């Protein structure tokens with residue numbers, strides 16, 4: 001892999017999968033569960049559907065999606081970090097959902113799947129991390145069936161000025177400190193998270209990328225005072 005951002009992101013996320021879910025839950029005061037339920041609900045999954053979860057990490061959204069599927073439904077989680085996929089596999093097996101998920105080591109920008117094979121495609125808290133967001137959304141659109149939903153949930157910058165002051169203090173001041181208490185790897189990951197959120201795209205910018213990639217009826221919905229935004233559209 002020659003892409004420096006992908007190298008960097010993989011080296012960060014290789015060292016944190018075990019504590020990822022617990023720490024994210026703590027840092028977001030449990031809001032991350034609500035965000036993922038929102039994404040799963042908007043994915044419009046048929047009972048025995050096939051859904052792609054891009055940059056699945058430790059499989060937290062994949063768990064939520066697989067719980068909504070029937071016995072013959074399947075979630076395919078892809079990620080470029082092997083350690084994340086191993087944790088995802090263990091997590092879903094531990095919840096007796098192992099037979100409703102499959103894991104593939106792959107890059108979001110170059111999905112190893114044929115055209116129009118998934119009922120829906122999701123990416124959560126990760127569009128900031130991929131090297132090419134437009135290509136990623138293009139690949140998600142390509143592999144989704146006509147009428148299927150493509151949805152991205154990601155951190156963004158809240159618009160309320162007062163809330164932003166408090167939030168940025170928390171994000172840039174406290175996050176790295178909490179991270180360093182847990183481990184050096186978490187210290188680095190949480191400083192990266194803060195910096196990446198300051199550069200995050202707005203919901204409208206993600207909607208524009210989706211439109212360029214041929215998705216229609218796009219919408220963006222800010223959640224938790226605009227800390228994150230869910231953006232979704234339909235494959236024509």
Ligand SMILES: C[S@@+](CC[C@H](N)C(=O)[O-])C[C@H]1O[C@@H](n2cnc3c(N)ncnc32)[C@H](O)[C@@H]1O
Nearest residue numbers: 013055056057079080081107108124126129130
């Ligand atoms: C912050 S985690 C998000 C995990 C999970 N989706 C969630 O909702 O918590 C970001 C994940 O994106 C993965 N990732 C980053 N860039 C990627 C790329 N270009 N292709 C595939 N996975 C990527 C990382 O390996 C990491 O597991």
